Amino acid sequence: MSLLKTIKQSDTIRWFFFGIAIAAVLSLTVLNIYSLHALRESTIESAKENRKLQLEEYTSRISYNFYQPFRDIRNFDMADLNRSWQTEKRFPLHFKQVLEDAIGDSLYSEIYFIPQQENGCQKPEYPIYKFSTFTGQFNPVYEHPKSVCDGVGISLSGLNTISLDEYRFNNRLDFDAHRSMTSALINLEDKDVVGHMNFQINRDYLLNRIMKPALDAKFGSPESSGMIVWIRDWMQDEILLSNSSEVPYNREIVDIRQRFPGLMDNWVLHASFVESPAVAATHASFIRSLVVLGSAVFVLIGALIFIFINAQKEREFAERQAGFLANVTHELKTPLAVMQAAGENISDGRVTDGKRLKSYGIHIYEEAIRLRKMIDKLLDVAKVDSGQTMVNQAPHHLNELVLNYIKDHNDFITNNGFQIRIQSDDAIPLAMVDSDQIETILNNLIENSIKYCRTDKEIYISIFKKGKTVGFKVADMGLGIPKKAIRNIFNKFYRVENSMTAKTKGHGLGLSIVKNLVELNGGKIEVESEVGVGSEFTITFNALMQQSYIEKNRDEEITQTKEYA
């Protein structure tokens, strides 16, 4: 199988694996981001659930305070209580104890009893009875808070909806708009109501001594609980309590509402979620993970691309090398074939005519020169590649080296119809360079300017000093080099692919040799070029700044522009 075919096949395989590797990295990344996201969402969701639960716990804890004093009533025999009231207008001592305990709790400030038979709320001629903690008895009153009879009214209408026949408990509790709690005392034996016990609620105590401490204990600061809680009276449009003095109530930011089950219909808990430490930590860890993941993916993809590009470059190099081998074999064979044929004709004695003999001689000479140049270049490359290039550096004036080169190659330049224009700065410092290698550099650059020319056949060489450096430029007004090719022209075997360069002979070795030699001499090479305008190669070396050298040589320097035909 040919080398080129093998290269092409491995190229397809490389693309295939590169695609698979990138797809694998990307899908792993997506999977990871998805899992991180899901984890974060579930943490946030569970934090939300947890907060909801806290609100529910709070409301049921508050509710518990209301019902607590009524637990013991269930143990009483209502028939007995009824009898006691009917006969003595008082309740037995142990019942009195329950009432005293209830009022001692201070959630309830006063207790009224409204007997069913002489219902003072329904029949104004009867009084209602107010509990005195002092005597432990109920005393008749005619002036009483409105909430007493409202509560009794609610309780009665509530009872009407429940058939007493089916009623299982000896009392039934009804709550009236934050003002009172009414307990209907039911005689289960006779299936009738003994009366109503109305407990007036101490609102201040409820808010400040029960709800506020419970709110603080349960939710603390918004930062610690992760939410701002407001208790709002929606009828009065009033905020009663909050765990944050800083954030005013705003219905826009409310995330959740919670009622007090069966109690305080006008009061609602509103909560707005702020970032709790747990959620904030989840957010931070999510961001951290994303950054780490992103960097890892970035590095991984970068490495993949790097490997791929490198492989691509190697492939191109191998391709160029393969092309070069075929080409060079042909290039070596052609001059040899010409020389062989010419030599054969002469040695056979077939050519005797002086003119033809001369022309055969010229042919052999020219082909030999071509062959030599070619072999020289190949040897240069081989030497650089094997690290055998010897550098004989010595202090030189670059302008002298340039002038010498032009003098020696004047014929070659003018025979090609070219003119060289030289310009030099004053007092050019010395540079440590190998003069032979500078000649090779100039040779390659000038040959290229000649090979890739258009109509303007002029080459500009300028020798300059700049800071601590010294160098020269070789510029032409030739074909120019396309932008995307510029970074490759110093690569071995690289040739710009277009119809104009295709016509010229070359193997893409000249500039690679130039660059290597420049670097071996501690210099650097830069190129500026535009298609259709021309190219300019700039070579710079460190200057030897010894003043003595500069002064000694100043007189000999070229101080003005010289033109050479």
Ligand code: ADP
């Ligand atoms: P070669 O000239 O043998 O092809 P080089 O290494 O000297 O190889 O040059 C590499 C490529 O750079 C050339 O093929 C040519 O396309 C481009 N190039 C070099 N010098 C010039 C120039 N002065 N003007 C335009 N193109 C140039």
